[in-house]
Amino acid sequence: MSAQEAAGIREVLSADPREVAPWILGAVLSHSTAAGTVSVRLSEVEAYLGPHDSHQPDPGSHTFRGRTPRNAPMFGPAGHLYVYFTYGMHYCANIVCGPDGAASALLLRAGEVVEGLELARSRRPASRSDNDLASGPARLATVLGLTTADSGKDALAAPYRLVLPATPVPAALIGSGPRVGVAGDGGSHDYPWRFWLAGDPTVSKYKAAVRRVRRTVRKDP
DNA sequence: CGGTCGATACACT
DNA sequence: GTGTATCGACCGT
Numbered sequence: 001m002s003a004q005e006a007a008g009i010r011e012v013l014s015a016d017p018r019e020v021a022p023w024i025l026g027a028v029l030s031h032s033t034a035a036g037t038v039s040v041r042l043s044e045v046e047a048y049l050g051p052h053d054s055h056q057p058d059p060g061s062h063t064f065r066g067r068t069p070r071n072a073p074m075f076g077p078a079g080h081l082y083v084y085f086t087y088g089m090h091y092c093a094n095i096v097c098g099p100d101g102a103a104s105a106l107l108l109r110a111g112e113v114v115e116g117l118e119l120a121r122s123r124r125p126a127s128r129s130d131n132d133l134a135s136g137p138a139r140l141a142t143v144l145g146l147t148t149a150d151s152g153k154d155a156l157a158a159p160y161r162l163v164l165p166a167t168p169v170p171a172a173l174i175g176s177g178p179r180v181g182v183a184g185d186g187g188s189h190d191y192p193w194r195f196w197l198a199g200d201p202t203v204s205k206y207k208a209a210v211r212r213v214r215r216t217v218r219k220d221p
Numbered sequence: 222c223g224g225t226c227g228a229t230a231c232a233c234t
Numbered sequence: 235g236t237g238t239a240t241c242g243a244c245c246g247t
Binding site for chain 3: 048092107
Binding site: 062065068069070084085086087088089090205 | 223228229230231232233
């Protein structure tokens, strides 16, 4: 895309993530590697707000307690990637939103693979169907080949590409509800900041956050 | 299709 | 030390 097009997209992304959502749903994110290109049409996202938002504090956000080396990309300009590693084995990708320094973002939760289907399948051999290839944040990151090595990179420049829909998705076609996997207040109905394309078969199945009972970890000699 | 449960390594306190 | 913005294997319906 041209520098002018990128500037226009970045302008759209530089708003509150809850306002950006209708533009990101239906958008296509691509990542090219030596193995090829995979593109995903985004069908589900979650908004996470920065620590200085005056509207409502967001204890569910990685930036709630301020800047750390890991979340530093979220404090940067809109349109960049924030990718983190979790549960000891999974990556999840965000698109940074808001003005520079706002530290808000949209977690990319699900989408439809629209390019590079074979490569996507090879990256997720466990997938039961093509609709499941990117039906979940870690699944989506996996099919796109995104890891923490991509965190902080500009999604509007090669080897990435982000194409927004010509017009925002009408509100009537967008579902919303509590965020998935967020424990405590951040997962409550006071934070209905998960957005999806109504009726889209690639949207992940909702699972409420569960408090996990820690099993005693010990190594017997 | 849906519920249960364990895996796994890192960030942050 | 503690908790995690999750997934898939397994098994039952």
